[in-house]
Amino acid sequence: MMRFLLSAFVIARRDFTATVLSKTFIFFLLAPLFPVAMGGLFGSIGARVANQTERPVVAVVAPKSDFARLAAARDQLSEAIGDQALVRIVGYSPERDLAAQERKLLASRKPPVRAVLGGGLEHPRLVGALGSDPATVGQLKLLIANAREAHTGEPPDLPVTDVHVSTGSLEADRATTAWAAQAVLFFLTLMLSTMVMSQLIEEKSNKIIEVIAAAMRIDAMFVGKLFAMLAASVLALVVWISAGALLLQMVKHGGVQSLPTPAVGWPGFLALAIIYFGMNYLLFGAAFLMIGAQASTAREVQTMSLPVTFAQMLIFAFAATAINSPDSAEGWAAAAFPLSSPMTMLARAAEQPNWWPHLAAILWQAIWVALILRFGAKLFRKTVLKSGPRLPWWRFGRA
């Protein structure tokens, strides 16, 4: 066992040094900026597109007093459900030829009018392309009804006393924490998976694999490579978390203290987050190292990356089913399935205060890490080094 660990350490030390001391590690540290920047970019584009295309504009052809009452009703409603969710209304004074005015407005591009509301508040009628938009019709009915009321400008007084938490808010906050933790775990592992898959390409392409295979067990090499990558990623994680906390402290009032507290408390949750990150990485890493070891070139690794990414997304989606209902059948299934177990259990830590399921889950996940590594090493010896006698597939696991 000591030989095994020393061999793994030799590989881990070489890989860790080669990774961390390379110039490309700087790019690796900057990697989270890219999804953040992409998210921001696509978010702003999406918001702009939504702003331009999704909010219908209705031209209101009515006397100024009617339009003012309608606008006041809209302002009141926008306080409740938000301005973005409401139909835009633009007022026009009635012209002599109302039919011609409607046609002109419906053909208008500035603003792009979806419908024309005429007839004032007493005899309203709507003309427009509204076949697939019952919400706009419903909103207009509500606005007209409110506008007809005499006291639309004065909402009833409702005194509010704020408390820190209530059951409803706590569950929602913890579900948010659970979802955020799962998402972070997923993206971190996703980012590392391609790197892990290409871990053996260097050794295979420069032929040093032969020297290593003659000096140690292949599973010791696998373990060394996996833990080198884990150590490098933990180093990066420390940098990312520190930078993230600093950023949050600067941009969010109350800093990290304002985040919703998980069910097991912050210290326990952070400890579990580190453990589950390690387990998630080791489980996916062992599987991807095994898959990547079959590849001979970087091109083959790239080809494998896409299906592997989709598989990870499916597993992430499976783990996400446990949020809000960790004790459901789906929740337990996601916790039991090795590859979704760390993400599921981290979400559980945010929502449930019990500790024993975590101890069982960590043990269960560790067993699977060992099994996948063992199987991966055997597969590598069998398929890459072409070692061992030929066995029927049902005896392969015992080869």
Add this chain to the structure above:
Amino acid sequence: MLRQPQHNRADDRFAVEATDLVKDFGETRAVDGISLRVPTGSIYGLLGPNGAGKTTTLRMLLGIIDPSSGSRLVLGRDRPLDAAPEIGYLPEERGLYPAMQAREAIAFMGSLRGLPMAEGRRRADALLEEHGLGDWGKKTIRSLSKGMAQIVQLLGTIIHKPRLIVLDEPFAGLDAINQGKLEELIRREARSGVTVIFSTHVIAHAERLCEEIAIIAKGRVAFHGRVDDARAKLNSIVRLRTRASDGPWRSALPAGARREGDEWVFELPAAGPEPLLRALIDGGAGIETLAIERPGLHDAFVAIAGNKAAAEMAKEKPQ
């Protein structure tokens, strides 16, 4: 040089013992029942054309691959990887990390075999200095020539002072000067009690270095034993030049005698040279020159492995 601690073994006369090793790759049988015994402290050559099964045999002996059937005992262990700290291995396809410094690469290879990195660096500096590469210790592998990188890997093979050194086609890619240096290094290691096994398809290297050889052809051992024993499988060759072109002396020549230019060439008869000389003199041959040549390893190889295998070896890239 200090060696790794010896292990108690029932029979340490042989560093390597292989029995009926077989290796199949799919439907192809690469090694077909090879048995070897490599005496401890000897220089042992595996001789054969490319594709004969030499590398596969070495990889099985080292535990890189498992045999389909058969067994092997390496430094007394039936699992060769258990003896890995006492073995040095230079594979046929050389490989080092291109971004590593030469001294780091040597020390890393030692660390793979259990040598602490600090000690590895110290020994690497000494070895590089000894081999005239002292100035190159801090250069990266990618900045070295192919030959120099090969020397670096060779030094990495012996850095941990192994008891068994396995070299797969070690002379391939080396110029004549470095081939000479490598031959000297092999002899020096053997003098200090290290067992050296190397594979080659160049007969001259085996002839100069090896005490024992195994001639491998088509995955089988065609001959296994001392180089002298291989030569002894053939009779000496007689080259005779006479003043008389014909006469009674011709009856003294054996049946297989043939003309090569001005000479008669034939195998020395089993009775030895004296009756032959007497018959030639009595028959009035007028002996101008008579040379008795001991057959070389190449002749023995042709006789053992066949002309086809010898022709394949001759076709391969000369070293």
